[in-house]
Amino acid sequence: MKRVKNLMAIIASLVLSIPFVASAQDGGTYIDSLNVQDSSYMQPLTTTTEQSSSNSTTMIIIAAIVVVAVIAFVVLRKKKK
Amino acid sequence: MNKLKDIFTGRNTFAASLGLAAIILLFLAPRAAVNVDEQLHYPHAQKVVNWYFTGGADKTCLETPVTNLKYYGQSVDNFTALINRVFQIDNEFLTRHFTGAFFFWLLLLFAGLTGKQLTGSYYVSALIVVFMLATPRLFGQAFGNLKDIPFATGYLAAIFFMIKFVQELPQPRWTTAVWLGLAIAFTNSVRIGGLVLFGYLAIAMVLIILLKPFLLKQIFSTKSNFVRLSGQMLTVVLTGYFAGLVFWPFALQNVFVNPFESLRVMEHYKVSIRQVFEGEWLWSTQLPWYYLPKWLLIATPGFLLTGFAVFSGLFFFQLKTNRKQLFTELFLFFTLLFPVVYVMLIGANLYSGYRQMLFVVPVLVILAALGFYNLFTLLKNRFLFAGVSVALFIMVLIPVKHQVLTFPVDYVYFNQLSGGNKKAWANYEYDYYFHGVKEAAEDLIAQTGGNNIIVASNCNLSNYFEKLPNASFRYVRFLERSSEDWDYGIFGVNYIHPRLLKSGKWKSSQIVKTYYHHGNPIVVLMKRTDKSDFEGINLADSGNYPEATELLEKALKADENNVWLISYLAKISLKQNDFESFNRYLQQGRAVYPEYEPFFLLEAQQLFTNGKLNEAKTVLDKVLTINPYYNVAASMLNEVKKKLNDNK
Structure with a gap:
């Protein structure tokens, strides 16, 4: 019974210490690696480039409409004359 | 005189221009430089070929989490890997460069034929060939760029056959339909962006019916015409889509889903690369909307x-x-216009000038040649005609002179409007393909003889040293070069902050030769006679600070602009709580390179350690404005914010 209690105590202390282990490195370990990357091959972007495909589809339609509208304007203007 | 006229017919002139182009391409292909993308795509192409040879058992070509290479069809790269494997060719890059030259020649052919379609004159075709050859950004990538040049070839070939197909309405020829399907398939096989050509075909049909409404009646009132055209359209769609996937293992895993997944990835490419633009240093995902038109x-x-x-x-x-x-x-x-407007609207992740958009340049060339042709037909005055001709000749000579003087780095061209190459250096991305490394590598090989050497570089062009048994190659970033063991360094003047470039403080005392391009340094050859810097860094990393400081100080005296050494010395001081030395090193480093990220990180760490959280936050905010991808600073900032919240 005592052994079980000791085991439980060890497990509990391990679990309770997780937040401290996972928390920040006050001891200055942020400066262990000072390297500066030239490209983000190792760091997938999560903000600026992530867009939904439906957004792309909308843009395709808008771009096509803009360019076709210019062409249609030219054609119609020519026809009128 | 008449005989001369008979010889120089439009057709003969076009043929002669193509013949001349072939001779130039064959002459230059063995002398061309290998670019950094070749070192990325060719090994992947070898894996793709192996996938076919092993019947799909070797799946390494499908596992590319970092490089995204599985999303590229890259059929021409794959073709060269196949040729090299089947014929056991030793000089693999030579095969690639001849292949590139062939596809560039095809591009000339289709551009010329499209010019003929427009004007009915083969003289215009010849003019287009000359214009294409005198366009450095296009011609300069003819040999090593097996993505963008073949894609441009497919794109233009598809446009050529599309125009032919539409002009043959209401009864297009079957051969035209088949060639159109194959051209679209080839374009898709290089890059899935070729799918846009299906949309083009639909728009071409709508446009021709708008201009010639009677065609609609001819198509729909005759059953045979309608059935024939439907069959041809189906042939174009099926050939264009499925034939383009045959040499692309990733697409073959799911032919209806994966090509579209690839398209999505390509449109919003997830890899960001640091770029010099308008004198600023930005990540490619931060570039402004006018990046592409400005580059054009x-x-x-x-x-x-x-x-x-x-x-x-x-x-x-x-x-x-x-x-x-x-x-x-x-x-x-x-x-x-459509591709240009489209990439601007979606905010596509572009970099390396307009390399990814090279495929619109041949269309621009055709329209420019047509502009001059129209102008010449209008000019009735003989003197005016001669004047315009001479002016055009001189304008063409400017880039041609640049090409002759700078090959194989001729693709780095800026026009007179922008102030030329001299003004562009350190303001715009320069030799992004590292073509300049070729000459430096050849010089080094000639110098070293049989000595055992370690060569370091800030690019992946190990190919120049692969045949040397006594040389080993390693990659290292230029500013962090002291962290690696090397004897000689070949560094492209790339990935360096434009303000550091302009101040001249990027230069090292270890440089033995600088390679210039229009007076601008593009590559440096360095020789390391003393390894105190490397040894000092190793000692610092293992915690032996006194000896490390001694060695790093010695190295810094010899190479006083080495900010990496200064940041190491500052770090050691900080770890030893020697704040006076720390501040001195920080000041010394910032006098060389004020924007260097490690200095901000070290300063923030000092403030953080001393409990000055608000000041640490300000410093971290600043460094993340300079470089949003300096992840270690982002991690520290999160911690600082957490602590600030806890203290509230």
Whole structure:
């Protein structure tokens, strides 16, 4: 019974210490690696480039409409004359 | 005189221009430089070939989490890997460069044929060939760029057959339909962006019916015409889509889903690369909306911009007249403008100038040649005609002279409008393909003889040293070069902050030779006679600070602009709580390179350690404005914010 209690105590202390282990490195370990990357091959972007495909589809339609509208304007203007 | 006229017919002139182009390409292909993308795509192509040879058992070509290479069809790269494997060719890059030259020649052919389609004159075709050869950003990538040049070839071939197909309505020929399908398939096989060509075909059909409404009646009132056309359209769609996937393992895993997944990835490419633009240093995902038009304006030769302006002006001015080629001209306009407008609208992740958009340049060339052709037909005055001809000749000579003087780094061209190459250096991305490394590598090989050497570089061009048994190669970033063991360094003047470039403080005392391009340094060859820097860093990393400091101080005396050494010395001081030395090193480093990220990180760490959280936050905010991808600073900032919240 005592052994079980000791085991439980060890497990509990391990679990309770997780937040401290996972928390920040006050001891200055942020400066262990000072390297500066030239490209983000190792760091997938999560903000600026992530867009939904439906957004792309909308843009395709808008771009096509803009360019076709210019062409249609030219054609119609020519026809009128 | 008459005999001469008979010889120099339009057709013969076009053929002669293509013949001359072939000779130039064959002569230059063995002398071309290997670019950094080749070192990325060729090994992948070898894996793709192995996938086929092992019947799909070797799946390494499908596992590319970092490089995204599985999303590229890259059929031409794969083709060269296949040729090299089957024929056991030793000089693999030579095969690639001849292949590139062949596809560039095909691009010339289709551009010329499209010019003939427009004007009915082979002289225009010959003019287009000359214009294409004199466009450095295009010709300069003919040999090593097996993505963008073949894609441009497929794109233009598809446009050529599309125009032919539409002009043959209501009864297009079957051969035209099949060639159109194959051209679209080839384009898709290089890059899935070729799917846009299906949309182009639909728009071409709508446009021709708008211009010639009677065609609609001819198609729908005759059953045979309708059935024939439906069959041909189906052939184009099926061939164009499925034939393009045959040499692409990733697409073959799911032919209806994966090509579209690839398209999505390509449109919003997830890899960001640091770029010099307008004198600033930005990540490619931060570049402004006008990045592409600005690059087109500064890096396209003046004669092309002039020709295009003349074409556009005359086109709108002459709209009242009955134009026979209205459809073709409008359609070409569309194929030039649509991709440009589209990538601007979606905020596509572009970098390396307009390399990814090279495929619109041949269309621009055709329209520019057409502009000059239209102008020449208008000029009745003989002297005016001669004057314009001479002016055009001189304008073409400017980029040609640049090409002759700078090959194989000729693709780095900025026009007179932007102030030329001299003004562009340190303001715009320069030799992004590292073509300049070739000469430095050849010099080094000639110097070293049989000595065992370690060569370091800030690019992946190990190919130059693969045949040397006594040389080993390693990659290291230029500013962090002291962290690696090497004897000689070949560094492209790339990935360096433009302000550091302009101050000249990027230079190291270890440089033994600088390679220039129009007076601008593009590559440096370095020799390391003393390894105190490398040894000092190793000692610092293992915690032996006193000895490390001694060695690093010694190295810094010899190479006083080495900010990496200064940041290491500052770090050691900080770890030893020697704040006086720390501040001195920080000041010394910032006098060389004020924007260097490690200095901010070290300063923030000092403030953080001393409990000055608000000041630490300000410093971290600043460094993340300079470089949003300096992840270690982002992690520290999160911690600082957490602590600030806890203290509230």
